[in-house]
Amino acid sequence: MRRFFFKYFFAGSLLSILYCFMALPVFSQNQILGKQVKATVDSSSIKIGEQFHLTLQASAAPSQQLVWPQIPDSFDHFLVVDKSKMDTLRQTGNNVYKQQITLTNFDSGYWKIPAFSFGMVSGDSAVTSPSLTTDSLFINVNTVPVDTTRPFKPIKQIMGVPFNILAYWPYILGGIIVLAILIWLIFFRKRETVQKAEQIIPQEPPYDQAIKNLHALEDEKLWQNNEVKLYYTKLTDIIRFYIQRQFGINAMEQTSDELLQKIKPITKLNQQKNNLQYILQTADLAKFAKLQPVREDHEASMRKAYEILEWTKPKEEVEQMNKAQASLASSEGITNNES
Incomplete structure (x- = not known):
């Protein structure tokens, strides 16, 4: 009996040890x-x-x-x-x-x-x-429990939801804001259009405006008060602006040499090239070379500016001036005859 017990105890222990060794790789892997x-x-x-x-x-x-x-x-x-x-x-x-x-x-x-x-x-x-x-x-x-002993209930009508204005206040507020923006835009645009219309003032013809500006420049007496540089700056701006309006040349943005090249295709203006060149060169010397032209140069520049305007003014204005002179001469003749 004792040998039988030890025999089975030894066999069981051996199986337990063998099982532990077999489970060791799995245990190690899990760790x-x-x-x-x-x-x-x-x-x-x-x-x-x-x-x-x-x-x-x-x-x-x-x-x-x-x-x-x-x-x-x-x-x-x-x-x-x-x-x-x-x-x-x-x-x-x-x-x-x-x-x-x-x-x-x-x-x-x-x-x-x-x-x-x-x-x-x-x-x-x-x-x-x-x-x-x-x-x-x-x-x-x-599943949901259903009481089959009770009869089927009729289908209920669609229930109406009571109106509550507070539930719609975000939409109402948004609509008011959008409406206010639209009104403001319409009013602002209309006001802006009116202001632009008020600002649009019919411009004088290029010749008339240039003549008026030359007279005003003479009245300022700038070179007489030693404002030579400002005198030539205004004089050249008047001539350049006249050429730009009258002949469509971007004269205000051109250098002196570029402007003299641009006027070549325009016969009437090119005939005054020497006068224009004299004014531009004298102005450049006064403004950039810091030379002081003499009185004769100032007066010659103004005179040549008038010559450019008179030579290049439109035919309509020439005809109007001739008619005005003719009517003036005829009225003077009638006056003399009466006397």
Whole structure:
């Protein structure tokens, strides 16, 4: 009896040691992986069509990459309503990953949520370690109890919602603001148009305006008061502005040499090239070379400016002046005859 006991005790001990050695690789692997995967639900019993949450959680060492299970939009009578973003925490040296999935079911009965498999990739290795699986879960989907002893109730009419102006105040306020902006824009544009219309003053003909400006420049007596540079600046601006309006040349933006080149195609203006060149060169010397032209230069520049205007003025104005002179001469002749 004693030999029999020791025999079976030795055999049992040997089997236990052998089992431990066989389980050692699995145990060691789980320690290396830091394995811990689980699936939980917030309710194991729901009504048909009711939503509940499935939470998947897994932990892994920082040196390992976790392969998350692919969850389809529907599986085993369950429909996926929503998936949260992956949440990562740090616990006891491991990374803990967590995701919440919202599910629902429209088939009454006792249904199983299958186990989910996770994979691990260690370091730079492209080989996935054996899968780590969660436990299966069961959900009881109940129907809504119906009392069949009672008769069917009639379909109710559509219920009207009482009007409450406070519920529409954001829209009313927005409409008032938009209406105020439209009124302001219309009024502002109309006022701006009126102001522009008021500002539009018919300009004098180029010749008349230039003659008037030359007379005004003479009355200022600038060069007589040692304002030579200002005198030539205004004189050249009057001639340039006249050429720009009368002949369409951008004379105000041209240099002296460029302007003399631009007038060549215009025969009437080009015939006054020497006079224009004299004025521009004298002005450049006075403004940039800081030379002081003498009195004869000032008077010659003004005289040549008048000559340019008289030579290039439009035919209509020449005809009007001839008619005015003729009428004046005839009136003087009549006066002499009467006397």
